[in-house]
Amino acid sequence: MTMAKRDTYTPESLLAVAVKVFNERGYDGTSMEHLSKAAGISKSSIYHHVKSKEELLRLAISRALDGLFAVLEEPGAVGGRAIDRLEYVTRRTVEVLLAELPYVTLLLRVRGNTDTERWAMERRREFDHQVAELLKEAAADGDLRQDVDVRLATRLLFGMINSIVEWYRPERAGAATTDEVADAVVHTAFAGLRTYR
Numbered sequence: 001m002t003m004a005k006r007d008t009y010t011p012e013s014l015l016a017v018a019v020k021v022f023n024e025r026g027y028d029g030t031s032m033e034h035l036s037k038a039a040g041i042s043k044s045s046i047y048h049h050v051k052s053k054e055e056l057l058r059l060a061i062s063r064a065l066d067g068l069f070a071v072l073e074e075p076g077a078v079g080g081r082a083i084d085r086l087e088y089v090t091r092r093t094v095e096v097l098l099a100e101l102p103y104v105t106l107l108l109r110v111r112g113n114t115d116t117e118r119w120a121m122e123r124r125r126e127f128d129h130q131v132a133e134l135l136k137e138a139a140a141d142g143d144l145r146q147d148v149d150v151r152l153a154t155r156l157l158f159g160m161i162n163s164i165v166e167w168y169r170p171e172r173a174g175a176a177t178t179d180e181v182a183d184a185v186v187h188t189a190f191a192g193l194r195t196y197r
Helices: 011-025 032-039 043-049 053-071 082-099 101-109 115-140 150-162 178-193
Strands: none
Touching (some): 032 053, 053 101, 082 115, 082 150, 082 178, 115 150
């Protein structure tokens, strides 16, 4: 007697497959057929877990955003001088990015073509705004170099952090550890930004 293959996918494992396919094909270039083939299950099995492709996108992006916004509520992000909080948030943002690399990669690639993407872009802007406020506060405290424009510094800082998704491959032999990448970002950024007294 032959047993029918059981659907062993959980919402979490299905989400991981969807994120991989979205990152490879682009969200717009991915169909439910692509997802079912990648998961090795029928489309109806996918619909057992989620209502739509866009729901998968929202779940994935929420995971990335929740991780980033949680950093802003950690003790190191809310207490002490603004420059120290900024350095802490920078380090933790890199750590979250690396811990949730496929999810943050997807977040950084959304273009605003759907309601979910527009919502994600708005949330990203809010996160960026909160970090920019820390930069402004550190500048007002005299802890940032006066010859560096705060708006430009904000863009450069995020550019450096966000570029990690384009080149970091943890599976490569000799790949830097999370701590090594976070240390390099913090040292590179703050050696150029911080005033030392």
